[in-house]
Amino acid sequence: MARVRRWLVVVLAAVLLVSLPVAVRHRPGGGPPTRPTAELLARVQGSGDVGWSGRATSRGSLALPSSDSFATLGQLLGEQVDLRAWWRSPRSWRVDRIRSTGETDTFRDGGGQVRWIFESERATFSPVSRIRLPDAVDVLPATLGRDLFQGARLDELTALAGRRVAGVDAVGLTLHPSGTETTVDHVDLWFEPATGLPLRVDLYAKGADLPVLTTAFTDLTLDAPDPDAVRFSAPAGVTLAYEESTDVAAAANALEQLDLPVSVAGLATRDGRDPGAVGVYGRGPTTMIVFPLRGSVARPLREQLDRNAGTTQTAAGTLAPIGPITVLLTRLPGRGGGFLLAGTVTPETLTAAAADLQEQP
Incomplete structure (x- = not known):
């Protein structure tokens, strides 16, 4: 299910390099290139159950067509995105998108999710659909990196020098998709070696010298958060509405x-x-x-x-x-x-x- 529901992050994402303060945190480090192995690839692909909490940043510059049905998507990919997240599993997490005017918090609990715009008096519950438009959770480096490497083959991987990401000595791999139908040249991924958790993703289009998509952690704690951290509790005065479809x-x-x-x-x-x-x-x-x-x-x-x-x-x-x-x-x-x-x-x-x-x- 997780592989399917994040389609448009790959499909419609075009993101510039992260800001300078983030780049400083991502200084080179992490050791020499690591030879790709089936074990490393499986570790990345299976990292969805790794618990963690932290912050991440990406910045979008893609001018998507203006449409009410895709308004949130345009904001997500056309502006800087600052995220705070708590992750217990693919069915239990919380992601806050932090803006200068407030924040939008999304809580996933089993088969349902709640979206709460902090400055409003309304929160919305909806069932989780196998198919939906992308949301803030989908531009987290952990989820995006895992999705990009799902279905990857060992012969499509090459070694990449490690680097320091959010205080972690990360291991790197480069994915070169072999299909002639793709517009993607390669994907650089850095991950925590013991757990396989993706920490930074750079995606390059064919003919591009700079990545068209970058997302990276700026702060990370590799421990499963408390269940209360991902559970929505309606504040006083906030009503909970119901919607049949998320988008x-x-x-x-x-x-x-x-x-x-x-x-x-x-x-x-x-x-x-x-x-x-x-x-x-x-x-x-x-x-x-x-x-x-x-x-x-x-x-x-x-x-x-x-x-x-x-x-x-x-x-x-x-x-x-x-x-x-x-x-x-x-x-x-x-x-x-x-x-x-x-x-x-x-x-x-x-x-x-x-x-x-x-x-x-």
Whole structure:
């Protein structure tokens, strides 16, 4: 489930290098390059149950299309993101996004989550969906690094010199995705060697000299936090509301009467399961999301994409590159909506995927 629900962090993230104070904390260190082994890779991939607490920082610069349905996503990836988090397991955590005007706190407890905007008098409970848009938890280096290395093969890894990250002598590995359909050149990952916990992630697009995505811890405690630290307790005067779906992707997956194929454009689903109305395909940093948009969402999004200087109208639909990301919005005849296909894949891959979708009954 964790592999699937973070698709758009990879798909729509474009982040600059972290600020200078963070870079100082990340001074070189951590020893010489470590030879990649299956044991090290498995340690990274299985680090979700490692307990920890700390702070992390990333900074986004991607100008996403303006749409009410993706407003939070645009803020998350277009601004500096300062996070404070407590992590017990993938089903038990708390992540606070700290802003100059306040903070937004998200609590995960089993199959449900609560979002509380600190300066408001309202908190919202919703069930956790297998498919959803990314949130602050998904740009944490621990979760993002783990997701990028899921599905990685040992022959795609090379040694990387260690470095000092948040007071830890971190071990480094570089992932070079082997697929020709990807727009990602490589991913540099530094992690705590005993637990495999990712501490810093740099993602490079093809042809780029600097990473297009960086997220890193600035402070870290490698101990499981107390259960009370991740449990929401409504303050006096705060009401708890209920929402059936966390966002437009979760709603589409729950309500649309569609059945996407298990493979498109040669890419299988990330979790190996047969998708419903929403499909997430690929592995590691090569990711593609496919889901239907209703006309009320598709029309304004298409208008925003048309304003992108690189947008072209093709037989498959509206095709727009956004940095290393490629977006294709097709049309559904007679419905006013369309399929949104987006990912760290080439335009040819999205076009082939759209053709595969047309062949579905």
